[in-house]
Amino acid sequence: MSDVATPKALSVEADGTHVAVDIDPAFAALQTAWAETLALPPSAEQLVAHANARQWALATGGFTAIIAGQPVLFATDEASLAALDRKAMRLAQPNPPASVSWQVGPTQFATIAADDFDQAARLVEDFFQATFDALPAIFEAIASGEIKTLADVEAASWPASSGSVS
Incomplete structure (x- = not known):
């Protein structure tokens, strides 16, 4: 049986x-x-919607900066980006602190040297913008028929969500 x-x-x-x-x-x-x-392939409108959803998920999914050999996850939601920008602006003013204590988890903090924090902030913000910058080429590939499936959208040239601070 x-x-x-x-x-x-x-x-x-x-x-x-x-x-x-x-x-x-x-x-x-x-x-x-x-x-x-x-099964019918997705329409161009469905592919564009998927690309927009993928972009936003990537943009707001966080960025990992490798600082002094250690991965530090930076949240990339709207409030976190605003706090990151404010802290970077403060570091550019006279008498900045030597380091930043940055919350990287519910109860975890990383102490980051001010110069490293400034570089990480630029990496995070450049990554966030790069997710938007990727969209026009992806939309063109959808329009030309080069991107035909949802898997093709996922495999498109999206920016990496990590980078190293020099």
Whole structure:
């Protein structure tokens, strides 16, 4: 006896009752393959929507800066970017602090030298903008038919969400 359940289909009898009938597993597999073959590719509008969603997920998904050999995750949501920008502006003013204690997790902080923080802030903000800069080429590839599937959108030239501070 097999542990694999036999696929079922509903049959409607003349009296309106529904009866479950067995479907041959080979036929069910063939039917599935046929349905996948007949599936329509995504439209250009769907590909553009997916590219926009991918861009925003990447842009707001964080950036890892390698600072003194250690990965430091910077959040890239709107509030975090604003705080990053304000701290970088403060470091450019007279008498800046020598280091920054930056929250990198719910209860974790990283102490980052001011120069390294300034470089990391530029990397983060450049990355955020690069996600937007990638979109025109991706939209052109969709329009030309070079990008045809959602997987093609995922495999497009998106910026890396990490970088090293020199």
